[in-house]
Amino acid sequence: MFDESKNPPPRNRLDRFIRQFRYPAYFIALITLYTIASTAIGLALAPALWILSHWVPWSASFPGWLRWPLLGTGLGFSFFLSGFTLLVVIPIYNRLLPTRIKPFKGTYFTLAALPWFLHNGLFYLVRYTFLQYVTLTPPGLWFLRAMGMKIGERAFINTYLISDPCMLTVEDDVVLGGSVRIFAHYGGGGKLVIAPTFIGNKATIGLNATVMGDVQVGAGATILAHSVLLPGSRVGEGETWGGVPARRISREEMDRIKQEIQGLPADGVSPKSQSVR
Incomplete structure (x- = not known):
């Protein structure tokens, strides 16, 4: 059940129509998006199809062992x-169409x-088609x-699992590790919140970490692998933050974790060294 009290007042008649006739409006939006996507795919395929129309007859003139x-x-x-070509077509569509996202809280x-x-x-x-082939x-x-x-200088972005790119800021020398999930929204039960996500200078987001909407990571911070902000x-x-959900980890706790990983006791002396003494 959608709670209209969580919504800001309707902007105009179109907004009232969308709210009153939710599923027909969603169906119309979906068909419109599929139509737009079809034309974008068509434009991206056009140069390749033109080349193939010449390439296929040319390759057919060779013997079988070379033809295939x-x-x-x-x-x-x-x-x-x-x-x-799709990398060029989609930003043009994004610029021409009404895709200007603003912070929002409602349904x-x-x-x-x-x-x-x-x-x-x-x-x-x-x-979901090509971005992973051009990551990094x-x-x-x-x-x-x-x-x-917004991407700063020397940023290292080793992930394609991104949403809401126009609401994301990644400053200079930031590292986004492999398969990091980063986006600028959250919600559930019909509720939607869109809020910017900011990663400061020289921050590191570890492998497979998740950074959700309305998150700010300060300069030089570290988010451990598989953590969820x-x-x-x-x-x-x-x-340094880590865990699910992520929390701040003090320097002392981090040193203790490193010692445990290395098999060292709290005093930093290995059991083998102690036995030699």
């Missing part, structure tokens, strides 16, 4: 060409949620920036 490798090479080249079925729906729908078209490359960083993600988390400069 040539045909396979043409298909492989076409795949990457269409992928790189899913509102006009304010529509830009968020469209922005992520376009982004996911690349995320200049084209991948260019695409994220073109989609509105819940909405509203405020990580101070130079702090």
Whole structure:
């Protein structure tokens, strides 16, 4: 059941229509998104199909033992060409369409949620098809920036598991480890909150960590691998956080954890050294 009391007042007639006729409005938005995505895919495939229309007859003129490798090479080249073309097409669509996300707190079925729906729908078209092939490359960083993600100098982004890129800020020398999940929203039970996520200079987000919406990570902070930063988390400069949900870990506790990993007692002297004494 959707609680309308959690919503801001309707903006206009379209907003009132969306709220009153939730599922028809959602169906219309979904069909619209699929139509837009189809045209984007079509534009991305066009150069590859043009090349294949010339490549296939050319490769067919060779003997069988050479024909099939040539045909396979043409298909492989076409795949990457269409992928790189999609990296250009989607940011153009994102700029031309109403995808300007603003912080929001309410329910899913509102006009304010529509830009968020469209922005992520376009982004996911690349995320689930080609983005993983260009992660850690200049084209991948260019695409994220073109989609509105604020990325500082020398940032190391080893993940494609990103949502809401236009609401994310990653400053200079930040490290996002492999398969980090980072986004700028959260919700449940019909509730949606969109809030910016900020990662400060020289912060490190460990392997497979999750950074949710409305999170701020201070400069030089470290988030341990597989940790989950819940909405509203405020990580101070130079702090280390870890766990599910993540919490601050003091320097003394971190030193003790490192000693346990290395098999050392609390005094830092190995049992073998003690026996020699």
